[in-house]
Amino acid sequence: MHNVNPEDFSCPLPIMEYETIQLAHGSGGRLSAELVSRFFLPRFGNETLNRLEDQAVVDFSSGRLALTTDSFVVDPLFFPGGDIGDLAINGTVNDVCMSGATPLYLAAAFILEEGLPLATLHRVLLSMEKAARAAGVQIVTGDTKVVNRGCCDKLFITTTGVGRVPEGVNISAANLRPGDRLIVSGTIADHGMAILTSREGLSFHSRVTSDTASLNGLVEAMLLATSDVHAMRDPTRGGLATTLNEFAAASRIGILLDEAAIPVRPEVRGACSVLGIDPLYVANEGKLVAAVPAAVAAKVLAGMRRHPLGREAAIIGEVVAENPGMVAMRTAFGATRIVDMPVGEQLPRIC
Amino acid sequence: MKFVDEYRDPALAGGLLEEIRQTVTRPWVIMEICGGHTHAIMKNGLDQLLPAQVELVHGPGCPVCVTPVETIDRAVAIAARPEVIFASFGDMLRVPGSVSSLFMAKSAGADVRMVYSPLEAVALARQNPEREVVFLAVGFETTAPGNGMALLAARREGLTNFSLLASHVLVPPAIRALLSSPGNRVQGYLAPGHVCTVMGWREYEPLAEQFRVPIVVTGFEPVDILAGLLMVLRQLEAGRYVVENQYGRSVSREGNLAAQRVLAEVFEVRDRPWRGIGVLPASGLVIREHLAAYDAERKFAVTTIKVQESTKCKSGSVLQGMLKPDGCPAFGRECTPEHPLGATMVSGEGACAAYYTYQRISHA
Numbered sequence: 001m002h003n004v005n006p007e008d009f010s011c012p013l014p015i016m017e018y019e020t021i022q023l024a025h026g027s028g029g030r031l032s033a034e035l036v037s038r039f040f041l042p043r044f045g046n047e048t049l050n051r052l053e054d055q056a057v058v059d060f061s062s063g064r065l066a067l068t069t070d071s072f073v074v075d076p077l078f079f080p081g082g083d084i085g086d087l088a089i090n091g092t093v094n095d096v097c098m099s100g101a102t103p104l105y106l107a108a109a110f111i112l113e114e115g116l117p118l119a120t121l122h123r124v125l126l127s128m129e130k131a132a133r134a135a136g137v138q139i140v141t142g143d144t145k146v147v148n149r150g151c152c153d154k155l156f157i158t159t160t161g162v163g164r165v166p167e168g169v170n171i172s173a174a175n176l177r178p179g180d181r182l183i184v185s186g187t188i189a190d191h192g193m194a195i196l197t198s199r200e201g202l203s204f205h206s207r208v209t210s211d212t213a214s215l216n217g218l219v220e221a222m223l224l225a226t227s228d229v230h231a232m233r234d235p236t237r238g239g240l241a242t243t244l245n246e247f248a249a250a251s252r253i254g255i256l257l258d259e260a261a262i263p264v265r266p267e268v269r270g271a272c273s274v275l276g277i278d279p280l281y282v283a284n285e286g287k288l289v290a291a292v293p294a295a296v297a298a299k300v301l302a303g304m305r306r307h308p309l310g311r312e313a314a315i316i317g318e319v320v321a322e323n324p325g326m327v328a329m330r331t332a333f334g335a336t337r338i339v340d341m342p343v344g345e346q347l348p349r350i351c
Numbered sequence: 352m353k354f355v356d357e358y359r360d361p362a363l364a365g366g367l368l369e370e371i372r373q374t375v376t377r378p379w380v381i382m383e384i385c386g387g388h389t390h391a392i393m394k395n396g397l398d399q400l401l402p403a404q405v406e407l408v409h410g411p412g413c414p415v416c417v418t419p420v421e422t423i424d425r426a427v428a429i430a431a432r433p434e435v436i437f438a439s440f441g442d443m444l445r446v447p448g449s450v451s452s453l454f455m456a457k458s459a460g461a462d463v464r465m466v467y468s469p470l471e472a473v474a475l476a477r478q479n480p481e482r483e484v485v486f487l488a489v490g491f492e493t494t495a496p497g498n499g500m501a502l503l504a505a506r507r508e509g510l511t512n513f514s515l516l517a518s519h520v521l522v523p524p525a526i527r528a529l530l531s532s533p534g535n536r537v538q539g540y541l542a543p544g545h546v547c548t549v550m551g552w553r554e555y556e557p558l559a560e561q562f563r564v565p566i567v568v569t570g571f572e573p574v575d576i577l578a579g580l581l582m583v584l585r586q587l588e589a590g591r592y593v594v595e596n597q598y599g600r601s602v603s604r605e606g607n608l609a610a611q612r613v614l615a616e617v618f619e620v621r622d623r624p625w626r627g628i629g630v631l632p633a634s635g636l637v638i639r640e641h642l643a644a645y646d647a648e649r650k651f652a653v654t655t656i657k658v659q660e661s662t663k664c665k666s667g668s669v670l671q672g673m674l675k676p677d678g679c680p681a682f683g684r685e686c687t688p689e690h691p692l693g694a695t696m697v698s699g700e701g702a703c704a705a706y707y708t709y710q711r712i713s714h715a
Contacts, residue, residue: 260361273355275467276699332361333573335396337709343688 021116026146035144039121043129044108048140056140058105064165066101068092071158077124079198081190081209084157085127087285090214092161093135094234097216098288100171100223101163103135109143111156124155135214137161168227175230176251180319181297184289185218185304186211186312187263188240192282193271208267213286218309225296225303232290238342241280243289244327245341257317257329257339281342291319354600358572367577368400374584378404380536381583382529382672384522385543386413386700387571393705395573405584408536408672409705411525412543414490415442415698416670417625421658422518423448426487428653429516430461435651436479437463438472439487446697449659453487469501469515476505476513485647488515493545495519495636496610499617502638502645516647517638520623522546523554524634530562534673539583541569541576544598549614551606555594563592570598617642626694627667664693669702676706683707 024031041050048056072088089106096103108128112121132139190211197208215234222229231251235243240262248255264272264279272279286309292300297315304310317329327339357363383389389409392398398407411417427448430437437453444453444465457463462482466472469486476484488498498515505513522543529535542555547568559566565586569579579597586592596602614636623635638646663681668674676682676695686692688704695701699708 270355331394331396332359333364333395333397333400334361335399337394337396340708 019118021112021114021118021121021146023114023146023148025112026144032144039118039125040142040144043125044132044139044142046138046140048105048138049142053141056105056107058140060104061164063167064101066096066099066163066165067160068095069158069160070095071156073153073156074195075153076195076198077120077154079210080194080207082194082212082285083124083127084155085124086131086212087210088157088159089128089131089135089137090212090285091236092159093137093214093216094286094288096161096163097214097219098171098232098234099163099165100169100219100229100232101165102220103137103161103163103214103216105140105162106132106137107141107160108139109158109160110145111152111158112144112146113152113154114146114149116154121155124157131214135216166223166227169223169229171229171232173231173233173247173250176247176253176291176319177230177293178253178319178321179294180230180291181294181315182244182255182257182289182291182317182319183297183301183304183313184240184262184316185215185287185310187265187268188235188284188287189264189268189272189279189282191236191285192239193268193277193279195283196275196277197271208265208271211284211286213309215286215288215309218288218304218307221303221307221310222290222300225300226292228293228296229300230291230293232288234286234288235284237283239279239281239283240289241278241327241339242341244339247291248325248327251319252324254320254323254325255317255327256320257327259329260332261314261316263312263314280339289316294318355572358570358574360574363574364577367574367581371405371577371581371584372402374581374588375402375404376588378406379538379584379587380406380408381539381541381580382408382410382537383541383569383576384410384412384526385541385546386416386698386702387543387545388541388569388576389413389702389705390700391571391573391576393709396709397573397576401580405580409669409676409702410529410672411625411628411670412491412522413695413698413700413702414494414520415446416666416694416701417520417628418443418446418489418518418694419624419626419658420448420660421624422489422516423452424450424658425648425653426453426516427451427456427461429485429647429651430456430463431459432483432651434483435462436475436482436484437461437487438466438475438484439463440467440489441465442698443487443489445691446694447691449657469498470504473501473505473508473510473513476510477508480512482512483650484513485651486513486515488517488519491520491522491543491546492549492614493543495618496549496607496613499613502617502642503613505645506642511644514645514647514650515638517618517636519618519636520625521620521634521636523558524631525625525628526555526558526566528628528631528634529671530558530564532671534671537564537672539564539587540566541579541583542566542594544568544570544575544602547596547598547602547606549607549610551604552594552596552602553604559592559594565592566594568594568596568598568602570601625670627664627670629667661692666693666695666703669695676703677710679703
């Protein structure tokens with residue numbers, strides 16, 4: 001008779017070591033808890049987050065609060081110069097600080113597609129950790145959901161940020177006045193062209209890298225030069241042209257740009273030429289455009305140029321009373337043309 | 352960027368403008384046939400800088416604008432088939448057909464992909480053997496050889512699931528038709544530099560001779576365009592009418608012979624309708640009979656097309672240089688880039704869109 005060794009029997013245990021995201025990671029059960037404790041807390045952990053309450057309770061002194069939220073769905077997740085992780089931190093930090101506010105806390109919500117490699121998630125979290133540290137903000141609360149394969153594209157992130165607005169600072173797109181000077185903090189169109197030229201299926205390669213960066217340090221440097229910044233935005237989707245059109249509409253003023261003064265990297269200009277795209281409409285993720293009174297423009301510009309993210313800052317135009325609601329540009333040849341709001345996405349042309 | 356920045360140099364442009372001012376003694380009407388020229392002229396505001404005697408008229412050389420509405424309708428119908436991956440260059444996606452555009456078809460569930468080269472469409476066919484990949488092959492002699500090459504590449508690879516919906520047009524028959532028209536005012540032409548890079552300029556010599564018009568093959572940067580205009584004006588003022596080449600860094604008289612061989616192998620010349628203009632004799636390219644297996648028009652029979660054009664759109668007159676875009680009653684009112692009535696308002700190279708985007712301020 002065959003001998004049976006009871007130790008050969010084993011009870012099947014659930015597999016806990018996964019290489020990809022399972023639906024159960026979003027179930028609220030043991031796998032969810034493990035995802036939080038093994039992936040999120042080691043990266044973002046701080047006293048508030050570690051409490052794992054349903055909400056973050058933080059101290060806040062009196063004054064005005066700046067609050068913003070933004071979703072990130074970029075494709076590809078990783079691109080030259082950045083990834084969805086640092087974009088999710090920098091984008092929200094920048095939206096907070098365009099009010100002049102000092103960003104303090106972030107909330108982060110993740111929608112993960114079933115099957116996403118955990119190594120990919122890990123890489124994104126590492127980059128968020130690094131970006132948050134560079135910006136000096138804490139992630140104090142968050143959420144994770146998992147959806148069926150095909151119900152989202154790999155990984156979506158939503159971040160919400162709060163910051164404190166200093167006394168005496170009042171920045172708004174409705175505050176531009178004729179005579180104001182427009183300052184851009186550096187070269188435009190880097191991010192959009194980095195994404196476009198690295199997108200799958202596009203057999204076109206370039207050395208263009210994204211400019212993704214948190215601008216709060218640069219904003220501090222500007223506010224040190226003057227508290228009288230009239231308007232400030234980071235020209236992301238739709239590019240510089242869209243932001244300036246928003247300024248012109250909100251303040252009912254005209255804007256006159258000087259084409260030759262707008263900084264564009266030669267390789268970005270080249271890629272735009274090949275694809276038939278206008279850099280004025282291409283996204284930025286680490287640039288700002290501000291309107292300041294003429295009297296302080298030189299001082300603000302000097303302050304910006306001393307900051308690493310403002311070295312190529314330039315005065316690119318001025319606010320005028322004529323043609324309210326419109327943005328015009330003096331071309332390099334001395335003619336004037338409109339810089340309109342874009343209709344939709346820019347489409348590469350046939351020839 | 353080398354070989355580009357030199358041709359965007361304001362000092363050089365200023366010198367050419369001065370020479371133009373000194374050359375011109377009376378009014379002249381010059382047509383730039385190519386939408387690429389129209390776009391560059393408007394974007395840089397070159398028309399504002401020319402002497403008042405020089406009138407620029409914008410020609411029908413925008414491939415998006417002259418693609419018949421029937422082709423768009425056919426594209427939308429083919430794209431809607433579940434087995435089809437429909438690939439197209441970006442700027443065709445927004446062009447309105449009778450009732451829909453490819454963008455609208457996409458949001459309704461069609462698998463429409465934007466590509467940057469026809470070879471990407473061939474790659475899609477290779478990667479998706481169970482699907483039918485159709486590439487919308489539009490454009491002038493510039494894009495036709497690349498599209499023809501993609502067809503030949505698919506055949507060489509033995510791909511049976513790749514086809515072209517071809518709607519190619521030719522420049523010289525359009526110039527001939529415009530010059531033959533009783534209402535013609537145009538006295539000189541800028542010929543399209545990229546078309547001539549492929550085809551050379553021999554076909555333009557009989558046109559210059561027969562109609563006594565100077566034709567200058569011209570590049571697309573601001574300095575190129577001003578230099579081309581100066582060459583046309585010098586001929587006009589001297590009473591000469593020959594073909595000259597401003598775009599020497601790209602164009603030779605014979606053109607690109609390898610590309611011309613591909614054209615001859617894949618396509619044959621036929622009469623063809625131009626959107627807004629009508630049928631022009633021997634002005635289009637169709638896929639040859641022995642390559643019918645790669646011709647989407649033959650492969651996917653679409654019978655339900657009922658073409659409907661806006662009656663308010665005057666793009667026909669605009670494309671023939673008889674009406675300036677802002678002379679159309681619908682311009683900027685019912686017809687805007689958000690809600691275009693005709694293709695000339697859609698493409699970045701369409702004359703109406705160029706006026707709307709860059710020049711509205713002078714009418715504001």
